[in-house]
Amino acid sequence: METDQTQNRLTGAEILLQSLVEEGVDTVFGYPGGQVMALYDKLLNYSDKLRHILVRHEQGAIHAAQGYARVKNTPGVVFVTSGPGATNIITGVADAMSDSTPVVVITGQVPSSSLGTDAFQEADIIGLTTPISKWNYQIRRAEDVAWAVARAFYIAGTGRPGPVVLDFTKDAQTGFAEFKYSKCDFIRSYVPEAEACEAELDEAARMIDQSSRPFVVFGQGILMSGAEQALMDFLKKGDIPAGSTLLGLSALPSGFSHFEGMLGMHGNLAPNVKTNECDLLIAVGMRFDNRVTGPVSTYARQAKVIHIDIDASEIGKLVPVDLGINADARKVLEALTAKISRADRHEWRESFRQVRKVEDERVIRPELEPETGDIRMGEVVDMVSQVTENKAIVVTDVGQNQMVAARYSRFNQTRSFISSGGLGTMGFGLPAAIGAKIADPSRPVCLFCGDGGIQMTIEELGVVMQENVGVKVVILNNNWLGNVRQWQEMFFDRRYSATRMMNPDYTLIARAYGIDSEVVDSREELRGAVHRLFADERARILIVHVAEQENVMPMIPPGKSVNEIMISETQWYK
């Protein structure tokens, strides 16, 4: 420890590292550079406490931290330098904001005396991240480091979580200050969580008891508040069916009696159709994303709406509510379960079965059990679920791979689905999978990605190699940017503009990184190959040549209501 001998003080860089240790941080994803030299220098002394993962591009660092945070439910931490290092994390900050992922990013910055002078590698990262971060702060003095870190962790992880950016000037890193750490648990201008009042809960319980066709739509708020069990108890007591948003997946086990599947554009038929048939819509920890609702003018207009969310600004933002409860999902669900009457709504629940049967016959079975033709993406996802016995953490990139992985993965454990939902960031997958595996090495982590997305952050295979991260990568290769191609086919008169993709030999790339790989061309090889994928703890890449022009179905075309669903390119449901 380098100390200012006369006064027993530490440098700002060391205070930052000590503060991270105080916050329980054990892993940092980062990339060094000119304005974080002092920080990285001190980091060497902390190698027993802080594992630093050297990424290959700063965007990889923040997506890895996001994957880590989503598995651990604690903030992921990122170190990058100023200027280009800092601007390279912007996409991830916006992604974390959109998906409420707690991350704390420390960016280097030029000395405070040079701020605003267009110094080498200076970028106004506070200005750049203000609209896309939950909070940001420029640390300009060593004395402020511990205070800022404590606030950063409190803000990132409480209430509706989100990304925090600390911009750390070089002189604050090298300056000396006394180190005294106290965790932050109060900021007068910040109320992370409001309490539901008794009258609201009573009113909600009354509305639920009076409803004959209630339907729960839930999102990631369930995972973030640890409300999985509370939700199951609530659904069982009220005998209420439930649908999940993309990010809510795995909060309920796939086989749970009252779980009816995924909502939204490529969601399951029943939860979408029934949204427009229920008489009471109970939304919990979700924000009515337009990929879930379609046009709000036709969304659940027949139903009364209760919206439970920890973020007051979400209530009534998009869907008008009859009752808004601004509080933590778990607490509200526990209170409501105690208040509602035990009910039998089997007729209403049975009506979901009939819709599901249509989807099973018309969409799911042809996707999962085709007898001829090219390999379908769904078969691959289904095979992974079979082989891993639904135990894997499934990470996705963005596009068709994501929708198919979401539709056909099965889960029996919470926090098992990691995907870029709100921002839809291609290139998210590989680094997020690396972060997820580092967060929980005991569980298999399987990334599904397309041939487009993998190439956006393929450089992170270097991390897999260097850190021995045992991720399983499944490239669903169709030689197209599949999702855009699907839209071009369906809505742009098959005018395939810039979507055909020439791909490299992924096996050679894998070999260059010392990673084993295998190519699957035919259905017969699939099962064996997926077994080999999970046969040991080492990283492995499986390249599956899937049908080149497969479309993800069902699909609610853009601009259509949740009950106007295409089940094939030419047929509508009903």
Place this chain on the structure above:
Amino acid sequence: MDNTVRRYTVVLHSENQIGVLNQVANIFTRHSLNMSSMSANASPLEGIHTISIVTYTVEKKIIEVVQQLEKKVDIVRAFYYSDEQTVYRELALYKVPTDKIIGSGNIEDILQGYYAKIIEINRDFTVISKVGTTEETQQLYNELSRFGVMQFQRSGQIMVSREKQEPLYKYLEEREKVKSK
């Protein structure tokens, strides 16, 4: 909720941090709202700043803006008001050539009529100040134009509400009680 575009005043109280105004401006930008007047000043409470912004929009949008402002960590509270709910004023300063207004003979009457007053006078120019609404300060500007207004500026609008409202210090006291729990 109707879709009439009205004049609204957003008032928010924030911690005195660098960049708060940027945070506020970002939220207005995101909603494509123009700030037609803005005033940012220290409040009587230590460390708290008060910002008033006038904008024209529909009620649904102003509610969204206020909720998203209040969500910001550094913003303590945010409110919105329509004109009927507020008493509001702005300050205007007019610099006019001294010889012209002395020569006019009726400057006293004009100033009295507008409740305006002279706050500085010298051989070259006279500074007149007036407190009022934008319309009122504009009327005086029009009146003084014939003398040739050398310089003119009006402040951002400030307001108090006509409604009974919990004073900010009380809210902060309540917050401090939460802390001590």
